[in-house]
Each structure stands twice: as structure tokens, then as C-alpha cells.
Amino acid sequence: MLDYETRPVVLVPYVASDDHNPSASGTGFVVVNLEDVNEAPIVTWPGEGSAPALSILEDSVVGAAVGRIVAIDPDNG
Numbered sequence: 001m002l003d004y005e006t007r008p009v010v011l012v013p014y015v016a017s018d019d020h021n022p023s024a025s026g027t028g029f030v031v032v033n034l035e036d037v038n039e040a041p042i043v044t045w046p047g048e049g050s051a052p053a054l055s056i057l058e059d060s061v062v063g064a065a066v067g068r069i070v071a072i073d074p075d076n077g
């Protein structure tokens with residue numbers, strides 16, 4: 001899998017050969033520079049479940065903390 005953040009450059013090996021008899025060939029690597037794609041933030045939360053499920057008392061004051069979710073930008077920089 002291509003991933004700019006973990007490996008921005010990929011070396012792809014090649015073998016090129018002609019159709020002579022005997023055949024001659026050469027090998028090497030092509031340098032492929034990945035271009036960064038802007039990825040959506042990854043949101044995580046404590047506990048189980050596919051969506052954040054938080055609870056708060058109905059008589060809590062306005063502005064009271066309900067819980068905490070964390071968003072991480074997987075892009076560099």
C-alpha cells in the first residue's frame with residue numbers, strides 16, 4: 001500500500017532485455033516520488049462502539065464537559 005507519510009519515495013526494480021540471441025539485459029530501479037494527498041482527520045474516543053457515546057446529567061451547567069474525543073491529522077506538517 002502506498003503511504004506518503006510513512007514512505008514518500010518508492011524504488012521499483014526493473015529488468016529490460018532485448019530480443020537478440022543471446023539476449024542482453026539491464027536492471028535497475030525507478031525512483032517513484034509519491035505526492036501527498038490531504039487525508040481526513042482520524043477521530044478516536046474512549047470505550048467501545050462505532051460512534052462516540054457520551055453521557056451527562058440533565059441538570060449539568062451549561063458548558064460542562066461531556067467527554068473527550070481526539071482528532072489526529074494523519075498528514076505530515
Ligand SMILES: [Ca+2]
Binds near residue numbers: 004037039075
Ligand atoms: Ca497525506
